[in-house]
Amino acid sequence: MAARDLIPTGIPGLDDILLGGIPKGNVILVEGAAGTGKTLLGMEFLYRGITEYNEPGILVTFEVAPKKLIRDAANFGWDFEQLQRQNTFKIIFTSPPVLNHELRSPDSLLLETAAQMGARRIFIDGISLLRSVSNDVNNAGNGNNHGNEMGCYRQLLQMLLEGLQRESLTAILSHEVTAIEQQAFALEVAEFLTDTVMVLRREQNRRRSHRSLEITKSRGQDFESGRHTLRITAGKGLEVFRRVQARPRGLDLDTQPTSSNRQSIIGSAPLDELFGGGVFDGSVTMMVGISGAGKTVLGMQLLLEGVKNGKRGLMVSLDEHPEQVLRNADTLGLNLREHLDSGAIQFFYDCPRELELDVHLARIEQIVEEHHIERLIIDGMTSYQTALEDEQLYREFFHALVSFSKARLMTTFLSYENPELFGINKFMPDFPVSSIVDNIILINFVELGDTLRRAITVVKARGSANQFVTREFTIGSGGITLAPVDPTNALPALPFQNYYGLLSRAPTRLSPILLPGNGAKVVATE
Amino acid sequence: MHQDTPTDADIAEWLTILSVESLCQWDVLVFLYHHQTSLIGADYLARLLGYAIEPVISALDYLESLGFVGRSRVSQGARLYQFLTPTEPPRGNAFERLLSLHDHRAGRLALSKHMQRDQSQKEEERRNEEAKASASAHLLSLQHPLARKGGGKWQRVI
Numbered sequence: 001m002a003a004r005d006l007i008p009t010g011i012p013g014l015d016d017i018l019l020g021g022i023p024k025g026n027v028i029l030v031e032g033a034a035g036t037g038k039t040l041l042g043m044e045f046l047y048r049g050i051t052e053y054n055e056p057g058i059l060v061t062f063e064v065a066p067k068k069l070i071r072d073a074a075n076f077g078w079d080f081e082q083l084q085r086q087n088t089f090k091i092i093f094t095s096p097p098v099l100n101h102e103l104r105s106p107d108s109l110l111l112e113t114a115a116q117m118g119a120r121r122i123f124i125d126g127i128s129l130l131r132s133v134s135n136d137v138n139n140a141g142n143g144n145n146h147g148n149e150m151g152c153y154r155q156l157l158q159m160l161l162e163g164l165q166r167e168s169l170t171a172i173l174s175h176e177v178t179a180i181e182q183q184a185f186a187l188e189v190a191e192f193l194t195d196t197v198m199v200l201r202r203e204q205n206r207r208r209s210h211r212s213l214e215i216t217k218s219r220g221q222d223f224e225s226g227r228h229t230l231r232i233t234a235g236k237g238l239e240v241f242r243r244v245q246a247r248p249r250g251l252d253l254d255t256q257p258t259s260s261n262r263q264s265i266i267g268s269a270p271l272d273e274l275f276g277g278g279v280f281d282g283s284v285t286m287m288v289g290i291s292g293a294g295k296t297v298l299g300m301q302l303l304l305e306g307v308k309n310g311k312r313g314l315m316v317s318l319d320e321h322p323e324q325v326l327r328n329a330d331t332l333g334l335n336l337r338e339h340l341d342s343g344a345i346q347f348f349y350d351c352p353r354e355l356e357l358d359v360h361l362a363r364i365e366q367i368v369e370e371h372h373i374e375r376l377i378i379d380g381m382t383s384y385q386t387a388l389e390d391e392q393l394y395r396e397f398f399h400a401l402v403s404f405s406k407a408r409l410m411t412t413f414l415s416y417e418n419p420e421l422f423g424i425n426k427f428m429p430d431f432p433v434s435s436i437v438d439n440i441i442l443i444n445f446v447e448l449g450d451t452l453r454r455a456i457t458v459v460k461a462r463g464s465a466n467q468f469v470t471r472e473f474t475i476g477s478g479g480i481t482l483a484p485v486d487p488t489n490a491l492p493a494l495p496f497q498n499y500y501g502l503l504s505r506a507p508t509r510l511s512p513i514l515l516p517g518n519g520a521k522v523v524a525t526e
Numbered sequence: 527m528h529q530d531t532p533t534d535a536d537i538a539e540w541l542t543i544l545s546v547e548s549l550c551q552w553d554v555l556v557f558l559y560h561h562q563t564s565l566i567g568a569d570y571l572a573r574l575l576g577y578a579i580e581p582v583i584s585a586l587d588y589l590e591s592l593g594f595v596g597r598s599r600v601s602q603g604a605r606l607y608q609f610l611t612p613t614e615p616p617r618g619n620a621f622e623r624l625l626s627l628h629d630h631r632a633g634r635l636a637l638s639k640h641m642q643r644d645q646s647q648k649e650e651e652r653r654n655e656e657a658k659a660s661a662s663a664h665l666l667s668l669q670h671p672l673a674r675k676g677g678g679k680w681q682r683v684i
Contacts, residue, residue, distance in 0.1 A: 065560050065561065066560065066561050066562055066563075067559075067560045067561070067562075084562065090562075090563050091561075091562060091563060092563045092564070092565050092606070093561040093562075093563065093564045093565070093566070094564065094565035094566055094604075095566055095567075095570050097570075098565055098566055098567060098570070098602070098603075098604045099565075101601075101602035101603065101604065102565070102601070102602060102604070104602070105601055105602050107601060108601065109565055109598055109599075109601045109604070109605075109606045110565060113563075113606060
């Protein structure tokens, strides 16, 4: 559908999932239980229409006092009083029987008022109340018959839609969802007749409450299906966040951007050599290691190295507040603060409590777009796992993040806390994503004598001739430094036959005197 | 008591400025103010406010004559009522003061008492006026017997 035939609702995020807006003249049914945000959605639709698109609007209410609606709207910064004075907005309080008569009347006062104001949008709050009128009509005629009642209600709604269409009004009708069977039938009738259906929900997950919006039908247009997060924020209003599972925007799988350029890791030649010359632009690297091994320090250095090469960076953390990260950076003499102040580096800290993934990913995407981020550090993938308590959701978020990163050709590093202190049996014991990422760096502790020392290994580097070498590193002033290697002191690379216990992950080198050819026999011992 | 609590005299003055005479008129006025634009029939309004339909119709007529409400033509037994905010300072101010009084129970009771008292005073005044008129007519008839020609009742007395 051409953009000119679409009417933007103006509600942040909603037009995104409607792929531009609602087809002109469509009648939208917004259904949901009490407290899901139906009235607010209708009011914001009117408010944005008037203030952003110069489309006057009318709100028809049966129950809630208009003064209260106006008062509540003021909490979101919507000044309906002023719009009323400008005659671009009107709240009309009426009763279901009057509206019913009005709809039958060729000289409807409601539609006359709409025409006088030049109204383009209308919101009728609580359309389910019209069912009581259809009951009366039905009872007065053929007695109490459920089929007839629904027939009458259907007819009533058809008349309403006809009237709205006559005046070329784009309408939102709100309909309450209850467990009452007759109400459910009424809702079904409304769903059939209206052009677009939006379902608002407020679901409980343990002690959390999550609002969502789902478009289940919209005639004449495509839309993003599924349940998207709906947020109601004081002082702002409604905001819809695409679900993380939705296909990334602008990503054409046939034309996935790729790069042959490599970026340095931390400006340390030995570390870049481990990777076979740095990492590719647009690659995703997982840094795996136990807590305290140095993942965050490496993350900070990755950002600083990016800035040095003109790449703006973003660090996302669920674990550490920016001030704490900055303090630690100061301690190590890393000038993160300076770059944060200049805007070359952004920091996004989100609280893991009540984490809403759709909102979180949208915020990351927004920062990346706004600040042209080219290097992204996610410090603490494990925290997502803990916060979400839902492996499927976590997996979907991970995929979404990787897709977004690749679509933008952004170089991304994700840190993952592996609980194994010494030696690693699995890269990721809980949720294996090693096949999704391009590179994997292992950061471990090594116990030598009575001292813990740090070791780094690049175990995976797609498209690179990485060195399968474990290097010692230290953390001190300036961050991570790789310990020098004396090539003259290195052990010669011996063939496998010089070792035993290869599959036990603890191979032991055979004594040279026991090797075949030296006149000795290998004796297997238990 | 709050120092801003209005006196009976204040309330009486504001009601006089507004020319609101009965509780029903006041309740209709407040309803229209809260709803601003209402597409309803007088019967529905009466039901919502708990009055019989006649006083509500009278109140609507009266409030329209005072310029507090604009009414559309009748359509299917309903009209579009539009509350018109009093713009001139004395009325606007009096309306605002009475509205703020209406916001709490004590104020509503004071207002209601006042209007009931007003109502009974007016009723009493009306009865006094009628009695006076009747007495004057009587006196007049006594002083001017010729004037009573054709006045059945008095003729019989005389």
